[in-house]
Amino acid sequence: MIKICILDYGLGNILSLRNSLKYLGFNSDYLSNLNNKFNFLIIPGVGSYSKASKLIKKKKYIDVINYCRKNNIFIFGICLGMQLLLSRGSEFGNNIGLNLIKGNVDIFPNKRSILPIIGWNKVLFRKNKKFNFLNKYDNKKFYFIHSYVANLKYNENILSTSKYDKVIYTSAILGNNMAGVQFHPEKSGEIGLNFLNDFIRNNS
């Protein structure tokens, strides 16, 4: 049976995520209530990278992430949670991330663009054998809210791209037994819920 752990390190609306998992019929709980008995980890988050990167460095969270790495438990980051998987973020100074996937998080590159990016944008998934089930979500719209974007060191870590103001940027990332999405599947209506469902069932 799938048991999902939501890493509640203290930022953002995690109730909606929990509600969407419940709605999909998953058994989920916050880390504070679990005792390492789960087989899928979600790192959520909305807010500032500098604050989040400090909060997540607490020993209990780092322990959980190491536990997942050791036991082949899939790690899935959403929005700020995805950004935390990367090496470094430049919002309010230089902040070190979890460095599980090589790359930086920087302000959206077009200086004249309206920020934050808020709204429904298309996601173009790259072909990937392990993630074949994503084909049906290719070119579909998901809800985004962010000002900072992932700049990956290696192209092979790019799972999807999106376009805003003529700039193409990475909107989902992929690592060894982990992935992250810049958009919010739990806030993207029916299609987002289906995506979340498929993603968890194919990786746990």
Added chain:
Amino acid sequence: MRLIARLDIKNDYVIKGVSLEGLRKVGNPFQLAKKYYNEGIDELIFIDQVASLYKRNNLFNLIEYSSKEVFVPLTLGGGIRNNKDIELAIKSGADKVSINTAAIEDKKFLKKAVKNFGSSTIISYIETKKIEDKWMIYKNAGRDNVNIELIEWIKFVQDNGCGEIVLTSIDFEGRQNGFDIELINKVYNSIKVPIIISGGCSSEKDVLYLRNNFKNASVAIASCLHYNKINIKNLKKKIDKNLYT
């Protein structure tokens, strides 16, 4: 462009007035939220119309059960006066809060809220009315002129880091006579964050006009949805054609 449903709420009912006055009951907030979600709305804004007057928001429960069945962004507004209110809103399932009166009464509040919850969580909700030649800011759901000019206020809320602006034209609100284009033209170029236009929508045509002329504008609509003048699915299809992104 995002199509946002605006639910103004008083004593457990969605209500609708004209120029924020003469309120009429139009339905149950939870049922309407679910209905608009099922029809494909992009977001929902719940505004407690009497909260500022009584210094409290009464919609935390509504947000809590809505977030169990409505999976698009939810914004809570009305009577959000301090960081505790914002925290409670988020814990109840809100993704964002919209703030007006409290930001006017305590000029440090907006900045503090942004620092604690991130700019993408904080919406500046603005109500304005043209007095002689000047657009002035109002608080307490359009009741009190606070003697601040609109352009000045827009600069202030952006400098303090709000992530979005909802702009309501008090004179056009609820009249279903079209959006206040004069107002939008006046401020559009000074707005550097996503803007949501509210007040006056009469038909699909009004929304499409905005979409064609103001790239950065989204809309919050109420009467047109409550009185079935707009079909969300059809309108979204039209908005999607010629996407600018």
